[in-house]
Amino acid sequence: xxxxxxxxxxxxxxxxxxxxxxxxxxxxxxxxxxxxxxxxxxxxxxxxxxxxxxxxxxxxxxxxxxxxxxxxxxxxxxxxxxxxxxxxxxxxxxxxxxxxxxxxxxxxxxxxxxxxxxxxxxxxxxxxxxxxxxx
Numbered sequence: 001x002x003x004x005x006x007x008x009x010x011x012x013x014x015x016x017x018x019x020x021x022x023x024x025x026x027x028x029x030x031x032x033x034x035x036x037x038x039x040x041x042x043x044x045x046x047x048x049x050x051x052x053x054x055x056x057x058x059x060x061x062x063x064x065x066x067x068x069x070x071x072x073x074x075x076x077x078x079x080x081x082x083x084x085x086x087x088x089x090x091x092x093x094x095x096x097x098x099x100x101x102x103x104x105x106x107x108x109x110x111x112x113x114x115x116x117x118x119x120x121x122x123x124x125x126x127x128x129x130x131x132x133x134x135x
Contacts, residue, residue, distance in 0.1 A: 003106075004113055011117055014040055018128060022135055030135065034128040041121035049114035056107040057084040063104060067095055089115050 018037040061068040071085040099105045
């Protein structure tokens with residue numbers, strides 16, 4: 001089983017657990033569902049996304065310095081400036097999509113997946129909070 005599949009199983013199992021939590025428990029306990037969902041998802045995925053971008057940038061700098069120089073971020077906070085690349089969270093980056101190195105491509109996919117799951121977990125936490133009011 002790939003790491004990507006394990007991450008998705010982790011995310012969806014916590015989501016299903018919280019949806020079941022909403023329908024099983026009475027009102028005072030039900031109100032903790034967004035907190036129970038947010039703690040093991042949002043910070044875990046946000047920090048993992050940040051770490052994977054650093055890992056991908058370092059590996060890219062060592063194997064493809066030309067691509068690293070093309071996409072390096074020269075703005076932002078002083079600690080990351082010139083050390084990480086813009087992987088294109090919203091749009092597809094054709095240079096990274098066509099990487100021949102399997103390890104680099106897997107790191108690229110993990111970066112995008114962690115960033116996506118960070119956004120999903122934030123939005124779902126909001127919806128779980130709204131659901132606790134109406135259920």
